[in-house]
Amino acid sequence: MIPIITTISAKKLIGVSLNMSFIDNKTAELWRSFMPRRKEIANNISNEMYSLQVYDENFFSQFNPVTEFKKWALVEVTDFNTIPGGMETFELEEGMYAVFYYKGSPANATQVFSYIMKEWLPQSGYVLDNRPHFEVLGEKYKNGSDESEEEIWIPIR
Template identity: 35%
Template sequence: MTNPHLAEYSRRMNRVLDHIDRHLDAPLDLATLAGVANFSPFHFHRVFQAWLGETLGDYLRRRRLEVAASTLAIHPDEPVLNVALGVGFGSGEAFARAFKSRFGVTPSEWRRQTPARWQAELDAIRARRMQNRNPDQPDRKHDQAGAGAAGHDEGSSPDTEISMNVTIQTLPPARVAYLRHIGPYGPALGQFWRGHFAPWARTHGLSGNTSYGIGYDDPSVTPPEKCRYDAAVEVPADFVATGEAGIADLPGGRYAVARFSGDVRTIGDAWMTLTRDWLPSSGYQFDNRPCFERYTGAPDEDTSREDFSCELCIPVRPL
């Protein structure tokens, strides 16, 4: 049974992380964030470091640079200065220094290298598939997905080709309750859904509701142990979150939606194919809303790896 005090602690701290992501372009002082968590400002920096394993200042700097790196990659026409200001840097020069210190290249170089980085990742996927066809190659590896998945499991990726049948849809906004996982994407997410989220959803009578898997971080940019993922389910307006569960509004709007069906061990490859192969030739670009997986009901503990389906949804706007 979850310790109710620990659950409340986690819920408050997750509220702070959500607030930070929504206000990266604004000053984020300790007193304000302590107020979001309803903790004492005097002790909040110690509480934050103990919970997340890094200081508040280090976390803010990391998130600003990671969001900037993703923005530079997926919005090639956005001026670098606008990207810098959008994540809270006061000048382009300060941003360039901090960015190069973190990623080893200037923001402009990072942007120029994006097609080559994405192609290298696609080549790695294709090489892994070819390796999986060869039974004499025993060293099979399970990579992390860019957005996570409810059903990621242990084992190698099977011999499955990914095809994209993508439609552009306008999805309504959704009010969701979520439980958060912080750590590497991959097999741990399947364990999180089966062992933690699905029992919680069933206990609260939510198992039949539309649910979502929301990965907030790119593990090629964010350290795997810092990646955040929400398992979420739609809830009515009067639903009250307790313990570690949080409430969020998932924005509606235009999304590219691809139906995935098959072995869950290939879902990471499907995300990669959708976002870094289909999207560049589609006439669309990423919009500033989260990507997510959408399920017709909360995947339960007995979800089969061979009979798994969901919709992969990425927010888009025209080029």
């Protein structure tokens, strides 16, 4: 897996969030709450969805699978003029990212992220930046399928 290094501009996002840990993973619950309501977001830019994680600064250097982080299910919007009830806004700041294109089952995610953090990152010349990590789930994303495709965005500097 060889990433593309890119800098993104700031993005406005709307969606829902849950606190969770790797041991107490509530990703399915989060997306079950979001998917039936995503059409309520009237000013979305595309059909892409964002699975976004906000980790504390020392999350990876002092990794513990029970440490909580906030995970979001989001879509990008043009503005925050209309926010559906029960949803929140999130402003993703601009910054540099390593973008990995992944094709395969979400069941293999542990191996993919392990490779990125333990092999690619230490050899890359970059360091992990303290900004959100996210995955872009586009038209080729098929939940649970070996044919699913997504982008994995890792913040670097």
